Amino acid sequence: xxxxxxxxxxxxxxxxxxxxxxxxxxxxxxxxxxxxxxxxxxxxxxxxxxxxxxxxxxxxxxxxxxxxxxxxxxxxxxxxxxxxxxxxxxxxxxxxxxxxxxxxxxxxxxxxxxxxxxxxxxxxxxxxxxxxxxxxxxxxxxxxxxxxxxxxxxxxxxxxxxxxxxxxxxxxxxxxxxxxxxxxxxxxxxxxxxxxxxxxxxxxxxxxxxxxxxxxxxxxxxxxxxxxxxxxxxxxxxxxxxxxxxxxxxxxxxxxxxxxxxxxxxxxxxxxxxxxxxxxxxxxxxxxxxxxxxxxxxxxxxxxxxxxxxxxxxxxxxxxxxxxxxxxxxxxxxxxxxxxxxxxxxxxxxxxxxxxxxxxxxxxxxxxxxxxxxxxxxxxxxxxxxxxxxxxxxxxxxxxxxxxxxxxxxxxxxxxxxxxxxxxxxxxxxxxxxxxxxxxxxxxxxxxxxxxxxxxxxxxxxxxxxxxxxxxxxxxxxxxxxxxxxxxxxxxxxxxxxxxxxxxxxxxxxxxxxxxxxxxxxxxxxxxxxxxxxxxxxxxxxxxxxxxxxxxxxxxxxxxxxxxxxxxxxxxxxxxxxxxxxxxxxxxxxxxxxxxxxxxxxxxxxxxxxxxxxxxxxxxxxxxxxxxxxxxxxxxxxxxxxxxxxxxxxxxxxxxxxxxxxxxxxxxxxxxxxxxxxxxxxxxxxxxxxxxxxxxxxxxxxxxxxxxxxxxxxxxxxxxxxxxxxxxxxxxxxxxxxxxxxxxxxxxxxxxxxxxxxxxxxxxxxxxxxxxxxxxxxxxxxxxxxxxxxxxxxxxxxxxxxxxxxxxxxxxxxxxxxxxxxxxxxxxxxxxxxxxxxxxxxxxxxxxxxxxxxxxxxxxxxxxxxxxxxxxxxxxxxxxxxxxxxxx
Numbered sequence: 090x091x092x093x094x095x096x097x098x099x100x101x102x103x104x105x106x107x108x109x110x111x112x113x114x115x116x117x118x119x120x121x122x123x124x125x126x127x128x129x130x131x132x133x134x135x136x137x138x139x140x141x142x143x144x145x146x147x148x149x150x151x152x153x154x155x156x157x158x159x160x161x162x163x164x165x166x167x168x169x170x171x172x173x174x175x176x177x178x179x180x181x182x183x184x185x186x187x188x189x190x191x192x193x194x195x196x197x198x199x200x201x202x203x204x205x206x207x208x209x210x211x212x213x214x215x216x217x218x219x220x221x222x223x224x225x226x227x228x229x230x231x232x233x234x235x236x237x238x239x240x241x242x243x244x245x246x247x248x249x250x251x252x253x254x255x256x257x258x259x260x261x262x263x264x265x266x267x268x269x270x271x272x273x274x275x276x277x278x279x280x281x282x283x284x285x286x287x288x289x290x291x292x293x294x295x296x297x298x299x300x301x302x303x304x305x306x307x308x309x310x311x312x313x314x315x316x317x318x319x320x321x322x323x324x325x326x327x328x329x330x331x332x333x334x335x336x337x338x339x340x341x342x343x344x345x346x347x348x349x350x351x352x353x354x355x356x357x358x359x360x361x362x363x364x365x366x367x368x369x370x371x372x373x374x375x376x377x378x379x380x381x382x383x384x385x386x387x388x389x390x391x392x393x394x395x396x397x398x399x400x401x402x403x404x405x406x407x408x409x410x411x412x413x414x415x416x417x418x419x420x421x422x423x424x425x426x427x428x429x430x431x432x433x434x435x436x437x438x439x440x441x442x443x444x445x446x447x448x449x450x451x452x453x454x455x456x457x458x459x460x461x462x463x464x465x466x467x468x469x470x471x472x473x474x475x476x477x478x479x480x481x482x483x484x485x486x487x488x489x490x491x492x493x494x495x496x497x498x499x500x501x502x503x504x505x506x507x508x509x510x511x512x513x514x515x516x517x518x519x520x521x522x523x524x525x526x527x528x529x530x531x532x533x534x535x536x537x538x539x540x541x542x543x544x545x546x547x548x549x550x551x552x553x554x555x556x557x558x559x560x561x562x563x564x565x566x567x568x569x570x571x572x573x574x575x576x577x578x579x580x581x582x583x584x585x586x587x588x589x590x591x592x593x594x595x596x597x598x599x600x601x602x603x604x605x606x607x608x609x610x611x612x613x614x615x616x617x618x619x620x621x622x623x624x625x626x627x628x629x630x631x632x633x634x635x636x637x638x639x640x641x642x643x644x645x646x647x648x649x650x651x652x653x654x655x656x657x658x659x660x661x662x663x664x665x666x667x668x669x670x671x672x673x674x675x676x677x678x679x680x681x682x683x684x685x686x687x688x689x690x691x692x693x694x695x696x697x698x699x700x701x702x703x704x705x706x707x708x709x710x711x712x713x714x715x716x717x718x719x720x721x722x723x724x725x726x727x728x729x730x731x732x733x734x735x736x737x738x739x740x741x742x743x744x745x746x747x748x749x750x751x752x753x754x755x756x757x758x759x760x761x762x763x764x765x766x767x768x769x770x771x772x773x774x775x776x777x778x779x780x781x782x783x784x785x786x787x788x789x790x791x792x793x794x795x796x797x798x799x800x801x802x803x804x805x806x807x808x809x810x811x812x813x814x815x816x817x818x819x820x821x822x823x824x825x826x827x828x829x830x831x832x833x834x835x836x837x838x839x840x841x842x843x844x845x846x847x848x849x850x851x852x853x854x855x856x857x858x859x860x861x862x863x864x865x866x867x868x869x870x871x872x873x874x875x876x877x878x879x880x881x882x883x884x885x886x887x888x889x890x891x892x893x894x895x896x897x898x899x900x901x902x903x904x905x906x907x908x909x910x911x912x913x914x915x916x917x918x919x920x921x922x923x924x925x926x927x928x929x930x931x932x933x934x935x936x937x938x939x940x941x942x943x944x945x946x947x948x949x950x951x952x953x954x955x956x957x958x959x960x961x962x963x964x965x966x967x968x969x970x971x972x973x974x975x976x977x
Contacts, residue, residue, distance in 0.1 A: 394442045395450050396435050399748035403429045405438050409447050416441055432751040458738060461683075461727050466645040466673075474644040474707040475516070475524040476637035477546060477670065481567035482553035484531070487583040490620040491553060492529050495630065514655050514668055514710030515697045519630040523637070526670070526708050528655065531791075545574055545723075546653045546670055549636055551629075552604075553581045556590035556617075560598040568602050577636060579614045580606055581629060586619040644707035649728040650676035654684050655710065657719050658785040659814035665689075665716040669726050670708070676728065677704040681735050682713065685724035686743040688735035689716035719813045722786040775804045777870045778829035780820050781811040784836050788859070789813060792834060795863050804873045806866060816853060821845040830854065830869075834862060868976075876972040883967040884908020884945060891959055892950070899957045900932075900950045903965060910949065910967045911942040917966040918959065929954045930967065 118134045192200070366374075394408045402420075406413040406429075413429045419441050420427050427433070433441075439449045480488045496517050513529045528547060550571040554564055571578045580599065582592045596606050596615070605611025614632050618625045652671040660666050667684060669676070676682070680691045692715035694702040705711040713726075720726075729735045779796065783789040789811050796806045809829050810820065816831060816838035822845065824831045831838075831846070831853045838846065838853055846853050856862040886903040893899055903910075912933040918926040932952035933940050943949040951965060 389446055391446050391448065393448045393450055394438075395452055396438050396442070397452060398435050398745065399432050399751075400435070400438050401430060401432050402427060405433070405441065409442060409445060411445060415445070419444055432748050458741075461729070461738070462651060462725060466648065470645040470647060471643040472646060474642050474646075475526055475709075476548045476633065476640065476642055477526045477528065477708050478549045478551055478633055479528040479530060479547035480551050480553060481530055481570065483555070483558070483561035483563040483567075486553050486555040486558065486561075486564075487620045488553045489529055491581065491583060491618065491626075492527055494620045494623055495527070495626055513697075514670055516709060517630075519634045520627045521631060521634045523634050524708075525630065525633055525637075526710060528670070528710075546655070546672070547574065547576055548640060548642060549579060549633060550574070550576050551579050551581050551633070553583050554595045554599075555584045556582050556592050556595060557584055557587045559591075559594055560602070565602055568604060577640070578604065579616070579629075579632060579636065580604070582615065582617045583620055585617045585624065586622045592617050642708075644673050646675050646706050648674040650674035650680065650682075650705075650726070651728075652676065652726040654720050654722055654724045654726060656785050656787050657722055657813070659719050661815060663714055665714075665719045667713045667716055667720050667726075668710060669705075669713045670710045671705045673707060674728070675704050675706050676711070676713070678702075680728045681730070681732055682716075682726055682728055683735050683738050684716065684720035684726045686739050686746060687716050687718040687720045687724075688729075688732075688739045690732075691715045719786060722790065775873050776807045777804060777866070777873065778807050778809050778824075778827050779866070780809055780824045780829050780831045781834065782816050782820060782832070782836050783811075783813060783834040786813055788834055792832075792859060792862065795859070796866060799863065799867050800870060803875065804870050806870060815839055816842045818842045818845045821849065821851050821853075824851050825849045832856065832862060832866075834859070871974075871976040874975040876974050879971045879973055881969045881971055882908070883914055883969060884910050886910055886943075886949070886951070886965045886967065888959060888961050888963045888965065889948075890961055898952065899959055900934075900952050901959045901963075901965070902948065903951050904948045905943050905945045907945050908967070909942050909944050910951070910965075911969075912940065914967050914969050916951075916953065917968075918953070918956070919964040919966060920960065920962075925958070925963070926953070926956050928956055 118136060120132045120134050122130045122132045124130065390410070392409060394405070396405075402416050403413055406416050409416075417427060417429065420433075420437075435451060439451070442449050480492055482488050492515065496515055514526065515529070516524055516526045519525050550567070552564065552567055552571070554560060568578070580595075582595050584590055585592060596609055599606065600609070604613055606613050606615040608615060614636065616625055616629045616632060618629055620626075650671050651673040652669045654667050655670050656668040658666050665687070669684075676691065676694065678691050678694055682689060682691060691713055693713075694705055695712040695714070696702050697710060702711055729738065777800075781789065781792055781796075783792060793808050793811050796808060800806055809827050810823055812820075815836045816833050818839065818841040820831060821838075821842050823829070825845075831851060833853060833855045835857050837855065842853075845851070854865065856865075884905055885907050886905045888901045888903050890902040891899055892902060910930070910933065912930060914930055916928060916930050917924050930951060931954040932950070933943065934950040935943060935947070940949060953959070
């Protein structure tokens, strides 16, 4: 058996993968199915032929598409007798031979189940629609009640507002009537008869259902009432579920979106009212209209401006409520080009503020220092204190040697070059039993500031004058410092043990400076002493003690300490160390002290002999450890109660120092023409940059002062950086960047600095004597000076004839009239007593041979370098130029 493709073949076919079946006769046909947009599709339709077995014979039933019927086929009517009528149709007629296929049990059950499911869904949909209708009715009823309540509240609010306006209007009318200014027309006084907006809207909504059906309002009312009406249905038709309410059509052009914020009141009152601007928008519009219409100039407001000692332009403009550009414009009119961040002093700020119409109140930030110094003590708290004596005089007159003899010490051995280059403070006991504090000052010319500082803190000045040298410049300077400080002067004539000593000469020379000693009828004490032999040292101490008793020196030791920084240095192991002379009160370990722009807590007190102290009383010198930085020599020291006060004071001082430097730099600002003129004038000026590091602050001050004094209009020393402490790597880097030399005074370079100097090729010079440092710098600066050129006349010659030689040029035949003419010397060609040419002599011949020089009376031939215009009768002047090295 085999399969066949003929659909009408009724043979049995066996397929390996299918069961044994009996195929029915099937006919196929093609039907064209049409779709939208002009599309179509061919569909294959199968037709099945059925045979009817009955009296009519074996006739095929009419073919029908093999598809599930939409309704169950009616059962055939049974004939009389209980037997099925074969060959009869439903109408009792005989069948035409076509018999419908009966349903199987599965198909019949599926159809019954589908009908039951459809009925159940219809019942559920009807129940759901009824529930939704009920909920919608409840929601509409609730919205209606809320709308009525909102309308009632709005009516009450409108009525209250109307009553308030009526009451206000009546009050205004009463006020105008009382003042007699009621001139308003009667027509304007009549209130506008208007119904509040809420009532108008309610009336409109109430009248809307009664409008004609053809109007828009009638249509809108019909649409609004559509939800409450029952749906129409045909007579006898089955009731349909109530459909869900359709949403209202949105307004054209996105009007619904432009409605703004949706509020409860807006939702309840409906969306048919016109949207208006808010009251705030109306007020803003009125303000804009008022501002554009009235451009009247504002009245100038005069303010009281508080001015400190220095202030920035920006801060000044803020305090005056003015623009910064206006302040800068005023400064430009005064010839000052400044930025808004520049700092100006109080005087300039006052001029600007007064120019702009403001008043000025000058204040000082120095209020933080009130009560820090010079508070008077009660008379009963004052106790005697030791005198402070300063040793002053010329260099190498024996000041330190005299003090060593008094202290039984050898300070001179530790000083380089045998001269004192530091200021020192010591305390000794006199033969009378009292203590005396000595301050030793250097006598070198560079230490003027040190001597002035010593004279300010002293009670008595001892002027040391060498008997074999007399009064010298630093001696005179010391006398002037003592007179300026207003302290008594005692003269100590030293070195009387020398053979050429002449004390009387010293007394006589002192008279020229208004210093009259007792032996010559004056009031100034004098003592002839010898530091080397120890002569009359006890008499000098007794005289100092007596002078102190006359002065009656007293201080209060029970108060906070005050003093002065005599010297300050940076110790690598101990940090900043300051030699402080306590003048009032008692300085204790643990006190918080302020010195200039530095502050700290006293960690240790060291006496002049190296002994550790717990406290230092009045007139006692001590080294103070614990400062956070190296203070300036000469700064006043005070004890404060807390670290906060110390930070406040030092912060103010540091800021004041910085602002003053900035103000000074700004005040020195020059115009472009001034800078161009200075550049032109100083085109040949040279600078010798230096980086100076020293051991103590006083030495640095003296070195910088001495270096600034040397120099002239051609060369000048410029100290780029000066500081206390060893030479660091940053100092070497700074010197390398600026092309400067590094100088160390009594200090050495760190290991890193030495390595950096070797790598960069920077020279580091060490000194321990100040005049050696100054002399070396002066010599180096002298090498930068242009040498002086001096002419040395050799002789004259007169041109007799000019010879033109081929390939050589013109040769002047000359006779030497006086002196000598040398080859290679400088010459001048003079014609009619006018210098025509200056140059050098290239050739000098005697006959045919080259000559080194030609003496007077002899003839020779001469040729000039790069010059041929020579004539007979011209005079040749021969000379040499010598360079003389200049020094400062």
